[in-house]
Amino acid sequence: MAGKLEGKVALITGAGGGIGRAGAVAFVREGAAVVVAEIDAERGEETAQLARETGGRATFVQTDVTQPEAVEAAVAAALREYGRLDVMYNNAGFSMNEEQGVVDTPIEVWNQTYAVNLFGSYLFCKYAIPELAKAGGGSIISTASVAGLAGAWKKHAYATAKAGIIGLTRTIALEYAAQGIRANAICPGVTMSPRLRQRLTDNPALAEGYRKRQPLGLCEPEDIAATALFLASDDSRMITGQYIVVDGGHLLDTGRAL
Numbered sequence: 001m002a003g004k005l006e007g008k009v010a011l012i013t014g015a016g017g018g019i020g021r022a023g024a025v026a027f028v029r030e031g032a033a034v035v036v037a038e039i040d041a042e043r044g045e046e047t048a049q050l051a052r053e054t055g056g057r058a059t060f061v062q063t064d065v066t067q068p069e070a071v072e073a074a075v076a077a078a079l080r081e082y083g084r085l086d087v088m089y090n091n092a093g094f095s096m097n098e099e100q101g102v103v104d105t106p107i108e109v110w111n112q113t114y115a116v117n118l119f120g121s122y123l124f125c126k127y128a129i130p131e132l133a134k135a136g137g138g139s140i141i142s143t144a145s146v147a148g149l150a151g152a153w154k155k156h157a158y159a160t161a162k163a164g165i166i167g168l169t170r171t172i173a174l175e176y177a178a179q180g181i182r183a184n185a186i187c188p189g190v191t192m193s194p195r196l197r198q199r200l201t202d203n204p205a206l207a208e209g210y211r212k213r214q215p216l217g218l219c220e221p222e223d224i225a226a227t228a229l230f231l232a233s234d235d236s237r238m239i240t241g242q243y244i245v246v247d248g249g250h251l252l253d254t255g256r257a258l
């Protein structure tokens with residue numbers, strides 16, 4: 001049986017990490033050729049290798065998503081390597097572990113958080129959209145967060161950038177529907193990427209707090225990848241301008257259950 005992404009080419013940013021890596025493997029399993037755009041060369045190459053081990057095609061391009069020339073080069077590399085682009089998955093992101101209020105956050109922290117999470121997503125849209133249009137349409141998926149919907153305690157730069165992704169997504173959905181380009185966002189709840197797993201192991205109280213917040217338990221990267229696969233594939237051909245919350249119930253009012 002043909003895979004759901006047979007013949008398609010997908011570019012995934014931040015795919016050296018938990019959620020992006022799970023996405024890369026899931027996409028390749030369904031027949032896509034995947035370009036891993038990641039700042040960390042070792043982890044990016046490791047993801048491409050893992051994806052190839054599933055029997056498909058994957059390549060790594062070292063990319064800092066905050067740099068316009070690097071983003072343009074990553075899109076060009078996808079075209080050079082595989083001849084087209086069908087899926088743009090903006091997933092690179094980061095947030096400072098330290099909690100800092102609006103008044104105390106250094107301006108550089110705000111700028112860097114914003115640059116990776118929002119400006120980088122915008123840049124990839126800017127350079128990928130013409131290629132998606134040439135391919136006859138395509139799917140843009142961007143990783144927002146429950147933080148972008150509910151706010152996040154002393155992580156205002158992150159929460160604001162993730163909220164911005166939803167605005168970017170809805171605007172692109174409107175502007176490019178005529179070219180067959182869809183744009184959707186995913187809002188994960190707390191998800192066990194290797195980095196977070198380590199943090200929770202080091203801080204059991206934090207782990208306990210998170211578990212109480214998500215009635216279904218903590219998400220695994222593969223839970224988010226399954227939704228990304230749905231949004232990348234034609235199964236979601238009539239879905240655009242939406243954000244899908246994959247959060248184990250994080251945004252429910254758990255007040256009574258705690």
Ligand SMILES: NC(=O)c1ccc[n+]([C@@H]2O[C@H](COP(=O)([O-])OP(=O)(O)OC[C@H]3O[C@@H](n4cnc5c(N)ncnc54)[C@H](O)[C@@H]3O)[C@@H](O)[C@H]2O)c1
Pocket residue numbers: 013014015016017018019020037038039040043063064065066091092093094095116143144145146187188189190191192193194195196
């Ligand atoms: N894990 C969670 O609980 C959670 C919850 C909500 C949203 N998210 C979002 O999901 C996405 C993936 O996060 P994850 O949990 O897999 O974390 P992760 O840290 O494992 O992965 C993020 C990846 O992005 C890469 N990256 C960072 N800056 C970059 C840059 N300038 N250019 C290119 N790549 C860069 C990192 O090297 C890393 O490999 C992020 O956008 C994150 O904000 C995560």
